Amino acid sequence: MIDLLHEREPPRVRLANLPTRGHWLRYGQTDHARSASERFKIWVKRDDQTGSELSGNKVRKLEYLMAEALAQNASHVITCGGEQSNHARATAFAAAQLGLRSILILRTDDPENPPHATGNILLDRLVGADLQWISRSAWRDRNQLLAEAAARVRRAGDRPYVIPEGGSSALGSWGYVRAMHELAEDLQGIAAPDHPVTVVTACGSGGTAAGLILGAKLLGLAQRGIRLAAVNVCDDRAYFVDVIRRICADAEARWQLGVHVTEADIDIVDGHVGRGYAKSRPEELATIRDVCRSDGLVLDPVYTGKAFHGMVTELAADPRRFGAAVAFLHTGGLFGLFAAPDITQVL
Numbered sequence: 001m002i003d004l005l006h007e008r009e010p011p012r013v014r015l016a017n018l019p020t021r022g023h024w025l026r027y028g029q030t031d032h033a034r035s036a037s038e039r040f041k042i043w044v045k046r047d048d049q050t051g052s053e054l055s056g057n058k059v060r061k062l063e064y065l066m067a068e069a070l071a072q073n074a075s076h077v078i079t080c081g082g083e084q085s086n087h088a089r090a091t092a093f094a095a096a097q098l099g100l101r102s103i104l105i106l107r108t109d110d111p112e113n114p115p116h117a118t119g120n121i122l123l124d125r126l127v128g129a130d131l132q133w134i135s136r137s138a139w140r141d142r143n144q145l146l147a148e149a150a151a152r153v154r155r156a157g158d159r160p161y162v163i164p165e166g167g168s169s170a171l172g173s174w175g176y177v178r179a180m181h182e183l184a185e186d187l188q189g190i191a192a193p194d195h196p197v198t199v200v201t202a203c204g205s206g207g208t209a210a211g212l213i214l215g216a217k218l219l220g221l222a223q224r225g226i227r228l229a230a231v232n233v234c235d236d237r238a239y240f241v242d243v244i245r246r247i248c249a250d251a252e253a254r255w256q257l258g259v260h261v262t263e264a265d266i267d268i269v270d271g272h273v274g275r276g277y278a279k280s281r282p283e284e285l286a287t288i289r290d291v292c293r294s295d296g297l298v299l300d301p302v303y304t305g306k307a308f309h310g311m312v313t314e315l316a317a318d319p320r321r322f323g324a325a326v327a328f329l330h331t332g333g334l335f336g337l338f339a340a341p342d343i344t345q346v347l
Contacts, residue, residue: 005174005178005181006177008257009174009255010064010067010068010171011067011068012063012064012174013063013066015051015063015066015094015097016050016051016054016059016060016063017050017051018060018178019186020045020047020050020182021046021049022044022045022327023043023044024042024043025042025044025291025297025328026294027042027291027294027295028040028042028312028315029041039319040325040326041324041326042326042327043190043197043325043326043327043328044297044327044329045183045328045329046330047330047331047332048331050332053089053093053123054090054094054097055332056090056331057175057176057332058086058087058090058091058332059090059094059175060175060176061166061167061168061173061207061211062091062094062163062167062172063175064172064174065163065169066094066098068171069098069100069161070098072159072161074161075100075158076095076100076102076103076158076159076160076161077091077094077095077100077101077102077103077163078102078103078104078105078146078149078153078161078162079091079102079103079104079105079163079165079167080105080106080107080165081105081106081107081166082107082277082302083107083114083121083133084119084121084302084335084336084339085104086303087165087205088106088120088124088129091163091167092104092123092124092127092128092129093123093127096127096128101130102128102130103129103130103132103149104124104130104131104132105134105145105146105149106121106124106131106134107133107138107139108133108136110135111135115339118338119336119338119340120336120339121339123335146162146164147162164205166207167205167207168205168206168243169207169247170247170248170251170255171254172207172211173207173214173247173251174211174251175211176207176208176209176210176212176214177211177212177218178211178215179212179329180215180218181215181219183199183327183329184219184221184224184226186327187226187327191224192225193223193225194225195225195324197226197227197322197323197324197325197326198227198228198322198323198327199212199227199228199229199327199329200230200231200307200322200326200327201229201231201307201328201329201331202230202231202233202304202306202329202331203230203231203232203240203268204233204234204277204302206243206244206247207247208230208329208331209230209244210243210251212228212329213228213248213261213266214251214259217259217265218259227322227323229269229322230267230268230307231269231306231310232268232269232273233273233302233303233307234276234277235273236273237268237270240266241263241266244261245263248261269310269311272309272310273306274306278301280306280340280342282345284301284305284306285301285342285343286346287299288305288308288337288343288346289343289347291308297330298334299333300332300333301337301340301342301343303331304330304332304333305333307328308328311328
């Protein structure tokens with residue numbers, strides 16, 4: 001594995017089990033109702049296997065973010081997310097492993113009656129995170145709430161380190177600059193200029209996609225037949241184009257990478273949010289079931305399941321939508337599935 005990506009790469013602390021493996025899926029090839037011309041090939045990058053309690057894509061970002069927290073002698077890390085946030089859970093466990101305390105600001109329908117301790121919430125409580133519940137309407141002020149939580153920690157004589165939603169910042173994006181180097185090696189012999197492959201990922205806060213784009217541009221992967229696309233699981237294309245462009249611009253300003261990311265570099269596959277963030281449609285749940293049965297691969301209803309369903313919906317309409325093959329980046333989310341009772345409808 002590459003030790004140093006770039007002369008300006010910031011410090012990182014080793015948290016993830018890297019590199020992650022990849023393999024081809026039977027899904028898309030074994031449906032006998034499809035003609036040969038309608039079938040599609042899906043290779044999957046298993047970033048759900050970056051760890052156990054520290055599983056999923058957030059761990060790569062936390063390697064850089066937690067290194068900065070340690071460098072600042074932080075006593076607490078503070079972050080935010082939805083009630084079943086994979087990022088919040090990963091942050092709490094990374095903090096515990098490094099001897100820090102964690103404060104998680106979590107969005108829910110009724111903060112006065114927070115949800116039961118299932119899935120990620122159970123793990124948050126088990127690891128001793130301080131959970132602060134806020135309403136959906138208060139979520140728009142999350143950055144102010146993070147700052148207020150940090151001020152309380154300072155008043156108590158301790159040192160806070162604030163991590164933004166999803167770890168999606170210029171610093172956090174380095175996790176997926178590094179992952180893009182792995183993918184470039186993974187896809188040797190699969191992708192070529194005359195055999196293009198698109199890396200497809202879920203997009204919930206923009207940091208993963210930003211890192212992939214930066215990494216791809218640094219390596220000149222477009223010329224090697226490797227494209228990028230992100231299926232948004234909330235908000236819309238315009239929102240994520242703005243978020244990703246800002247993260248990339250911040251990275252360029254901070255580290256002078258010589259990479260200029262424009263809107264043309266950002267492919268957001270919009271139209272698959274469905275009922276909304278963390279809300280599932282029966283057909284999305286059926287796709288999660290079908291992939292599990294065809295390949296023993298577990299997706300989650302909030303991120304990977306929704307993104308995978310959006311991807312295969314696009315492929316059903318046009319099997320060449322993403323080129324000769326797809327490399328689906330499995331960003332984790334297993335624990336959130338345990339808090340999704342709707343999945344039983346399709347069993």
